[in-house]
Amino acid sequence: MSEAAPGVVVRALTPQDVPALVRMEDALFGAGAWSARTLEEELVGPGRWYVGAQDAAAGTLVGYAGLWFDGFDAQVMTIGTDTAHQGRGIGRLLLSALLDRARTLGAGVVLLEVRVDNDPALRLYESAGFVRFGLRRGYYQPENADAWTMRLDLRGDEGEAR
Numbered sequence: 001m002s003e004a005a006p007g008v009v010v011r012a013l014t015p016q017d018v019p020a021l022v023r024m025e026d027a028l029f030g031a032g033a034w035s036a037r038t039l040e041e042e043l044v045g046p047g048r049w050y051v052g053a054q055d056a057a058a059g060t061l062v063g064y065a066g067l068w069f070d071g072f073d074a075q076v077m078t079i080g081t082d083t084a085h086q087g088r089g090i091g092r093l094l095l096s097a098l099l100d101r102a103r104t105l106g107a108g109v110v111l112l113e114v115r116v117d118n119d120p121a122l123r124l125y126e127s128a129g130f131v132r133f134g135l136r137r138g139y140y141q142p143e144n145a146d147a148w149t150m151r152l153d154l155r156g157d158e159g160e161a162r
């Protein structure tokens with residue numbers, strides 16, 4: 001049980017979670033939502049690590065997040081909190097699980113993209129130490145929305161130079 005999000009536990013995701021993930025994806029990402037097939041492939045993809053946030057009392061998934069590690073750096077693939085459960089610390093809990101995993105794997109940096117108008121996610125990432133370093137025009141389709149690229153240097157955690 002987490003102090004940051006009381007009553008919520010982080011656990012590994014399995015293919016049985018895909019229907020619940022599809023429901024959250026559709027609600028959170030609309031036209032840009034991943035399909036059931038993409039989610040199934042992501043859960044077992046090379047270098048992928050996906051976790052869910054589960055409401056311990058109800059036993060239901062209330063959030064999810066995924067990381068890709070390529071042997072050098074890590075990429076936040078997605079993070080989402082069910083709309084009814086946002087603002088309870090679940091996004092922060094999930095992000096911190098991904099960052100712990102990236103450190104355990106020895107990743108040098110963690111990268112991500114975020115829509116330029118996604119204030120909740122931008123604030124979450126910036127409060128975790130991510131900094132903006134580039135702009136990808138039209139990154140999100142079909143909305144044709146721009147993305148900030150962000151990075152968190154984990155080597156800086158230990159004061160090491162690259």
Ligand SMILES: CC(C)(COP(=O)(O)OP(=O)(O)OC[C@H]1O[C@@H](n2cnc3c(N)ncnc32)[C@H](O)[C@@H]1OP(=O)(O)O)[C@@H](O)C(=O)NCCC(=O)NCCS
Pocket residue numbers: 028029078079080081082085086087088089090091092093113114115118119120121123124127
């Ligand atoms: C981004 C998201 C995952 C945050 O999840 P959450 O569980 O609501 O986040 P938390 O309650 O853990 O809040 C963590 C921090 O995020 C920021 N944040 C969350 N909601 C916010 C809001 N509505 N406005 C501004 N900042 C917000 C704050 O910095 C907050 O820290 P604080 O509470 O100390 O101020 C959630 O809004 C979401 O699922 N959005 C839709 C999907 C999405 O855009 N994912 C990111 C793709 S890049």
